[in-house]
Amino acid sequence: MSLADSVLAVNNDLPIRTDKPVHSGKVRSVYWLTEADSARLIAERGYDVPADTPLAIMVISDRISAFDCIFHGEEGLQGIPGKGAALNAISNHWFQLFKDNGLADSHILEIPHPFVWIVQKAxxxxxxxxxxxxxxxxxxxxxxxxxxxxxxxxxxxxxxxxxxxxxxxxxxxxxxxxxxxxxxxxxxxxxxxxxxxxxxxxxxxxxxxxxxxxxxxxxxxxxxxxxxxxxxxxxxxxxxxxxxxxxxxxxxxxxxxxxxxxxxxxxxxxxxxxxxxEGKIVENSKEGFRQFLLNFFPEPEIMLDKNRMPEREALARDTALPLSAMMDVSKTYTGVAEKVTGRKVELSANPKAEIIEILKNQYGLVD
CATH class of the missing domain: 3.30.470.20 (ATP-grasp fold, B domain)
Structure with a gap:
């Protein structure tokens, strides 16, 4: 398995059945299910929602964004290994803890795969x-x-x-x-x-x-x-x-x-x-990556000045960041996830193929 293959960078091209445009954000893509598929899943899976609730499949990616740009690394690395699975695992853990503590529910109805949430429309x-x-x-x-x-x-x-x-x-x-x-x-x-x-x-x-x-x-x-x-x-x-x-x-x-x-x-x-x-700040969040970018590029002002967005976008597009920096971010994300959940974050050899197989065979959402 090559490192680049384990990264899910493009997540808006899965063959999930939908009759609406796929909404793609910086990290997640949202596939709104057809009325028929939403109603079928609600009945089959017993979700606690009205029978006509619109449902969506939310697929996370391993993309890394900072300063409103998406960055990539050497050796064809279009994202951070383990980042998507780590983010979902951490959120899942906290959402469950909120529920256990009687705070409030979340929009998540089911978690078919470490990269995937089935959510209700909010x-x-x-x-x-x-x-x-x-x-x-x-x-x-x-x-x-x-x-x-x-x-x-x-x-x-x-x-x-x-x-x-x-x-x-x-x-x-x-x-x-x-x-x-x-x-x-x-x-x-x-x-x-x-x-x-x-x-x-x-x-x-x-x-x-x-x-x-x-x-x-x-x-x-x-x-x-x-x-x-x-x-x-x-x-x-x-x-x-x-x-x-x-x-x-x-x-x-x-x-x-x-x-x-x-x-x-x-x-x-x-x-x-x-x-x-000890009076030192060691970041265990994306802030560490932001600080790396400010130190890495000769003109950090470009990252901080919203009026220089075209220059910033060009830097992000044209610069393959060092592999070591990308792997440092990977260690941060997977490290926090493993500490929080007590479980190892496993890298998948081909996350996209896994997601398609599960959504097809277990949920009937792929033709």
């Missing part, structure tokens, strides 16, 4: 739910320049870089470009305050004003569950992004759930506990 909140326990990254850069107010919250004077914050900080931002909301610029990823959410709860996708409290409660409790479990393996949960949405259960009740992914090295910062106690 009505997503238009909020990137970001929660922080330490001051670092972009927040620290802004604080160091004198900013003290973040998303309507005023931070105290005298904080140091990478210091634990006095309390958990919720710093949401817009998900997608929202129009017509007073005081919220019409661009993606704009910081918003609790007051913005309260004044415009419907525009942000909340079904009732009280659900703002519920979203904050689930955000804090979810962070707490992951933080405690990571502390048990001497890892520091620094900050993370959650996404929420509504689904309807079999009885027609609407409920707020966790969706997308949670607590992964892609959506979170995770630090090594022993190193942090």
């Amino acid at each position: 009505r997503p909140l238009k909020v990137e739910a970001i929660i922080r326990s330490y001051i670092t990254g972009s927040m620290w850069r802004a604080y160091a320049k004198g900013e003290r107010e973040f998303c309507g919250i005023t931070l105290p004077e005298g904080l140091q870089k990478d210091q634990k914050l006095p309390e958990l900080l919720i710093t949401p931002s817009t998900k997608g470009i929202l129009t017509g909301i007073p005081g919220v610029p019409e661009q993606d990823d704009v910081n918003i305050s609790r007051a913005d959410l309260e004044a415009n709860w419907q525009a942000f996708g909340f079904e009732k004003p009280a659900d703002i409290d519920l979203y904050e409660k689930l955000l804090k409790e979810g962070f707490g569950v992951i933080s405690k479990a990571l502390a048990d393996i001497d890892q520091v949960f620094v900050d993370t992004k959650f996404e929420f949405g509504y689904v309807t259960d079999r009885n027609g009740n609407s409920k707020l759930i966790y969706m997308d992914e949670v607590g992964t090295p892609d959506s979170s910062r995770i630090w090594d506990g022993a190193a942090y106690r």
Whole structure:
């Protein structure tokens, strides 16, 4: 098995039966099933959803994105070995822990393969739910320049870089470009305050004003569950992004759930506990890859300046990163997954062929 063969880089070309365009994001691709296949699976598999719920197959990839670009490596490596399986394994673990702790369900109905989720259609909140326990990254850069107010919250004077914050900080931002909301610029990823959410709860996708409290409660409790479990393996949960949405259960009740992914090295910062106690930061998340890119390219400003996007895209397209760097990222992702789940991440010789075989023979979704 060559290393390149074990990587699933292209995940939007599987022969899964669908009558809608495949939606492909930076890492995952979503195949919406036909009405007939959705209804059949709900009946056959006994999912706790209304009989007419649209279902999708969500396939993760091993692609690595940073600074809004997809990067590749030497020797034809179009992604990070083990990354997709590691991300799914970590999310699956946390979603189950949330359920065990009575927090909330997720959009996942079944996991047919380490790269694949069967999910129900959710009505997503238009909020990137970001929660922080330490001051670092972009927040620290802004604080160091004198900013003290973040998303309507005023931070105290005298904080140091990478210091634990006095309390958990919720710093949401817009998900997608929202129009017509007073005081919220019409661009993606704009910081918003609790007051913005309260004044415009419907525009942000909340079904009732009280659900703002519920979203904050689930955000804090979810962070707490992951933080405690990571502390048990001497890892520091620094900050993370959650996404929420509504689904309807079999009885027609609407409920707020966790969706997308949670607590992964892609959506979170995770630090090594022993190193942090010695005053050093050892990243066990994608942040380490971002730092590598800033040190690797002669002009790091290109990565940080949104106005230089064409140059950034050219660098990502034309540069095969060293194999050693790609494998370092692989070790980070699989290492976190194995610590969290207690199980080894196995590299598949041909993940795409495996996925097709399972979805064809066990689920009847491939012609």
